[in-house]
Amino acid sequence: MTEHRIIEGDVLASLRKLPDKSCQIVITSPPYLWLRNYGVKGQIGLEKTPAEYLRIIVEIFRELLRVLRPDGTVWLNMGDSYAGSGKGPSESLNEGNPSAHLAALEMGQNAIVPKGFKAGDLMGRGTVALVSRELGRSSISIDLSPEYVKIARKNLLKEQEALDTGVVNYRFEKVPV
Secondary structure, three states: OEEEEEEEEOHHHHHOOOOOOOEEEEEEOOOOOOOOOOOOOOOOOOOOOHHHHHHHHHHHHHHHHHHEEEEEEEEEOOOOOOOOOOOOOOOOHHHOOHHHHHHHHHHHHHOOOOOOOEEEOOOOOOHHHHHHHHOOOOEEEEEOOHHHHHHHHHHHHHHHHHHOOOOEEEEEEEEOO
């Protein structure tokens, strides 16, 4: 049985609770500096200076390195602001994050990942958990936004009900800051 932890909370506080070398894949698309306000206190991307933003990103990646296994890989989407620029397709909360979805789907198509945990600090609609389930692997998804967690919960539980197999364990947690 696979286990999928959906954590609502600050990514740094959540990562610090994970054991060393416990994740094999990290799929992440951190919020871009000054591009979007998700309306969540403590969100990344609204820092006053680029230096402050980079300091936080580096701190997060130090934690990701700590939880990443020696044979692990990192999938990072950084700098794709086309969808939010008004030039590309708009991205609503219900559509999730297409970049994170693409990375998760690519991971599944290549099927090169041995069994193990994955961690991502942006879970969108729960796509990483869904793809991980299809591959027979466990996952950990972390997001600060209660709205995204609510959407992911709805999608994951709907999918589990449709499967009606009883072999998927979704665990929803809240990590205090």
